[in-house]
Amino acid sequence: MWKSVSTFVDQYKLIPFNSVVVVGVSGGADSMALLHFLDSMKEARNLTLVVAHIDHMFRGKESEKDMMFVKEQCERRNLLFEGEQIDVTSYKELEKISAQVAARDCRYAFFKKVMEKYGASVLALGHHGDDQVETILMRLGRGSSMKGYAGIFPKRLFNNGHIVRPLLSVTKDEVLAYVKENDVRFRHDPSNDKDMYRRNRVRHHVLPLLKQEFPNLHQKFQSFSEQIQEDEQYLEALTEKEWNTVIKSKEKERVVLNRKPLLLMAKPLQRRGIQLILNYLYNNEIPPSLSSLHIDNFLSLLESEHPSGSLHFPKGLQIIRSYHECILTFDKVESDAYKFHLEVPGVVTLPTGDSIISEIWTHAKQEILQNNQAAFDVSNTSTPLYVRTRMEGDRIKLKGTNGSKKLKSIFIDCKIPKLKRDTWPIIVNENNEILWMPMIKRSSFEATEETVGPVLVITCKMSQKFGRQQENE
Structure with a gap:
């Protein structure tokens, strides 16, 4: 695993020399393997590691023990530790979103805070090759954009730096072999064994069959992901050029589009243009609940013969069409009489x-x-x-x-x-x-x-x- 991950890190320039790296560590095998790997290379690259752990408070005392375990491991390794307990259930009920989306929102908000505290430019997470396969399969199943079908990126912009995922080049089995070989202790989250979540069902029942038929499945999916990303980079550059005639005005939380030139474009450029605008408005953090169905509904609204209509997207984004003008805004639309x-x-x-x-x-x-x-x-x-x-x-x-x-x-x-x-x-x-x-x-x-x-x-x-x-x- 060491050789595969090291080659992957160098290929994508994931861990710069002389950098501060925040490592998201849950205490499970994947994140503990990542922490061990980075800790082993920190002197050679002159890295400062900051371990970030969030207790979502889903499992009471058990999840609290996970946090104490990670903290103890950091003390043994003389690593900086930042931990926080967040009542994700209350946040979920307040925002009326799923538990998984709520946990993700809270987790990344915490990571952002830790990065800013230490001036870190890198956030390292422990997603591996099997996670990549699961993600692409699930997005193909539920529908997504072409960029979404590319799955998990090895490196993407986040806050004032990047999120990196060094373990995408290896499988879960390789990760488990690595922690066993290096005597790396880790905690087991029993919720990962339950089939109540779709990802767990895919992981337990679909992935083993595919890996049995295609032994190097994770490599093929990673190659597919990279090809999609390359195609998207080219098409996005083309789309940005073409969309100059479409955007009438652009503010932080409000974009106004001209419908006519948009509809004259080829459908692939329409979809990518909409995706670019959504990325801009959501600050490159599009909610997981936003899928290809939303894009289809957006295009249907633009193509409709009816002169007006509206859509409601996740996190309060409104899409309002009136004749040949289309407004995307987070602002509350006021229509108070006077x-x-x-x-x-x-x-x-x-x-x-x-x-x-x-x-x-x-x-x-x-x-x-x-x-x-x-x-x-x-x-x-x-x-x-x-x-x-x-x-x-x-x-x-x-x-x-x-x-x-x-x-x-x-x-x-x-x-x-x-x-x-x-x-x-x-x-x-x-x-x-x-x-x-x-x-x-x-x-x-x-x-x-x-x-x-x-x-x-x-x-x-x-x-x-x-x-x-x-x-x-």
């Missing part, structure tokens, strides 16, 4: 950041009014005036016609994004009659060329933007 008294003259600043200004002019010809202004005969305008959001059943008497039209229909006809309709300002008089839909439609209440005398001019300064000016239609 109503404000508009003084004459006066200014109202709205929750959206828009502002409505009212002024009295001695006269106003239509040709000098801007698109964001409307004028009303003071003598024929009922006050007080209000700025509010739309209400059920709202209708506007349109300028130049004898009829009225529902605001809902106007928003749809003018392709106003669904998210903006509930906060769009509407100007009404004391009788709740709609005087103006700023930037969209004018009403029959507006002043005409024949109007004589002072006029009320209302100006709308909007932070919201959309593609077409509709007022003059």
Whole structure:
């Protein structure tokens, strides 16, 4: 095992010389074998090892004994030790997620904290070749992205450094032979013997049959993983170039996409582009519960003939489509109604950041009014005036016609994004009659060329933007 792992470490440059390495150690055979291996090479590479152990508190006193065992082993080896007990069950119930996902979240948060404490750039974990086979099989079974089908990476970005897995080149049997040969003590977790978890069922019943038929199975799966990773690196670079036309805006927790150019791309680039955006939003830590089904649903939403729709992804990510714009955001989407008294003259600043200004002019010809202004005969305008959001059943008497039209229909006809309709300002008089839909439609209440005398001019300064000016239609 020593030779295989050493070659693998050098091939992928997993353990840099003169580095601080945090080693995730549960106390089981795999992690204790990894710790022994790294401890044996620390002087040659001038490594500082920090052992990190988390007690998930699933097994009461037994898991507490695991932590004490790891701590004692570190004291014997004169290694730095960081241990923590975390009530994962409470976290699981709070977040409404599975026990395995909750344990993973807590574990990696702890590892990150330890790395930052010691300024470590490497986190070493004890996954071996059999784990690689199990992971790829399970992802093929449940569905994943092509990157997901590549399984466990020998080295990947994490925090301000990398996660490395030196034991991927060897099997579980080789690990057990190594600990026996080197008299490495370890603890046994009885939960690994139970078939209540899918991974355990695959490990106990599927993997032995496959290994019997294909003795070098782990090597073939590792080779498959590496080929997928190489292909993905090339296609991701191509995707990033193509997606420059798709991304309209990109913030830390919010990305806005342009639907049209996305749908013109080849399907493989669509999928990879979505995956890249998800990686960005999830900060390269996509939840295990997010699968290929989510990507399929995303594409279906984009391809749908219906102009709007939404999806809810893990950890509160919302996917909101409105016409040819698609928003991915962790922000809570607000659609709170409002109503404000508009003084004459006066200014109202709205929750959206828009502002409505009212002024009295001695006269106003239509040709000098801007698109964001409307004028009303003071003598024929009922006050007080209000700025509010739309209400059920709202209708506007349109300028130049004898009829009225529902605001809902106007928003749809003018392709106003669904998210903006509930906060769009509407100007009404004391009788709740709609005087103006700023930037969209004018009403029959507006002043005409024949109007004589002072006029009320209302100006709308909007932070919201959309593609077409509709007022003059």
